Amino acid sequence: MNIEILSIGDELLTGFIVNGNAAWIGERLTRAGHRVRRVTVTGDRDEEIAGAFSEAVRRSQAVIATGGLGPTGDDRTRYAVAQILKCPLRFFPEYHDRIRKRFEERDMPLPESNRVQAEIPEQAEPIPNPVGTAPGIAFQLGKVPCFVLPGVSAEMRVMLTEWVLPRLQGSGPPEVFESRLLKTANISESGLQDRLHGFDSLFPGVRLAFLPRRAGVVLRLMVFAVSTENALRELDAAEEFLRKQAGGVIYGRDGEEIEDVVGRLLLAKGWRVAVAESCTGGLIAHRLTRVPGSSRYFERGIVAYSNAAKMQHLGVPEEMIREYGAVSPETARAMAEGIRNLSGADTGVSVTGIAGPEGGTPEKPVGLVYAGFADSTRVLVERHRFPGDRHLNQERSAVAALDLVRRALGGMQ
Incomplete structure (x- = not known):
């Protein structure tokens, strides 16, 4: 069934509220086998709401709307629906009693303004609201079923799940x-x-x-x-x-992350890995070790951020850093070899770069990163240039290094 979602509220148009309801409804409808063809956002005026419904029913087989069912002056959806159906509002005493009980449970007096929430267009059907005050509205425009639900997410979700989706079931070819x-x-x-x-x-x-x-x-x-x-x-x-x-x-596929894939490849080979990081500050080690069971293949990680740390803990020659710089393929290679030799791991991984926002030069701009991989037979180094901010560059650098490991272990390098 082709369905249109209609989101009502000036606050959605102005961007003061993100339209999370439409995203949630779209996901639930899609998983139920329906096709969401359009999401429309309209303001709070009666004529805008009525016009949006009139347009939606011409191109859809069902319409699901949210918003505008509250007790305040800017909640105009019930009046717009009455205008479309050309009928008056009908007062439902049983719904008014439910609203009253909800206020009594909170030791609060019932404001007169809440009476309107018990009013439904005469040619429409109320949709029960088991977790809030305002009932929804169900009605037909021609052959197109329309449903109006509260904009309060907790209320909308229960009503869509328990009332609307069962009504839509069997209304079109099963998919x-x-x-x-x-x-x-x-x-x-x-x-x-x-x-x-x-x-x-x-x-x-x-x-x-x-x-x-x-x-x-x-x-x-x-x-x-x-x-x-x-x-x-x-x-x-x-x-x-x-x-x-x-x-x-x-x-990877679905919920699979790159560290999951690398971990499986290491386990399959019976290998252990050690990591030497500079610009990522331990992010690669963090990603590897957040996988349950990573102690079976993760040996250690060193954050060698300064030049002195690279020389002292990884054995990077001082003359190499002086000649080529800390951010260079030569240093990345020496870091990968150094951490492997130091730890006795089967493979060493390294990353060195300029995360930013400072520290770049015309020759070595912000975002320049080198990732290294070393095992007993080879050393691989890759150059990357990432155009993001500091945190984004660090995240992408960690993924680049892990992807180098994945390809090397998987025979793609």
């Missing part, structure tokens, strides 16, 4: 929804797009979305199908294509 996240590292959104040409024509039933996140681009696959089996079959085929075309930049 199931399945989705999958594929996480990538060290590739831009446009660079990833260039590798995935032909996807839409090969998989017309699967929606592919590119979601740039702080540490990388996430690919979301979405599919509606007649059965879970069919949906998963389409997702599996689409994922296989994406992994092949992306060329190894996909490291």
Whole structure:
């Protein structure tokens, strides 16, 4: 069923309140097999609300609205619905009694203004509100069912779950929804797009979305199908294509983080890892050790932030730092080798860079980072340039180093 979400309130238009209700409703409807085709935000005036409903029913099979059911002068949704239905408001004494009891439970007098919350358009049906004062409103515009719920999230969620969703069930062809996240590292959104040409024509039933996140681009696959089996079959085929075309930049799926993947690879080899960090300040070690069971493969971590620490604890030669600088491929290489030799671990990982906002030069700008990997047979160093603020650069540097480990252990380097 194609559904439109209508969010009512001037505070949403001005940006003083984030429209979290629409996001939550959209997610619940989608998982129930419905298709949210549009989210509309309108102000609190009667004519704006009525107009938004009139437009929504022309392009949707159902409309779910939130907001404007309170007791104050700017809560105008019930009046707009009455205007649309061309009927007066009807007073429901039983709902007024429920409101009164809620106030009595709080040892508060019932204000006269709350009476309007027990008024529903005569041609509409009240939606019970088990956790708040204002009932919702259910009505038909032509053949299109419409539902109005309170803007208070806790009330809206219960009413949608317990009343609206059961009403929508069976109102259209049965469909199931399945989705999958594929996480990538060290590739831009446009660079990833260039590798995935032909996807839409090969998989017309699967929606592919590119979601740039702080540490990388996430690919979301979405599919509606007649059965879970069919949906998963389409997702599996689409994922296989994406992994092949992306060329190894996909490291995980759904809730899987890059440190989970690295941990599994280390366990599979029976290896232990040691980490030498400079600009990330221990973030790589933190990510590795927040995985349960990481003591089986994590040996130690050293934050060698100063040049003296790099020389004293990692054995980086003073002349190397003097000639090439602390932020250089030579130093990253020496750090990875140094931590491996010092710890006796199977592999050493290093990162050195300029997180910012200060410390950059034309030759070595803020965001320049080198990540290193060393095992018994080789040393790998990669250069990165991150255009973010200090915290973002640190986060991306940690992911870059962990991704280097992932590719090295997985035979992709």
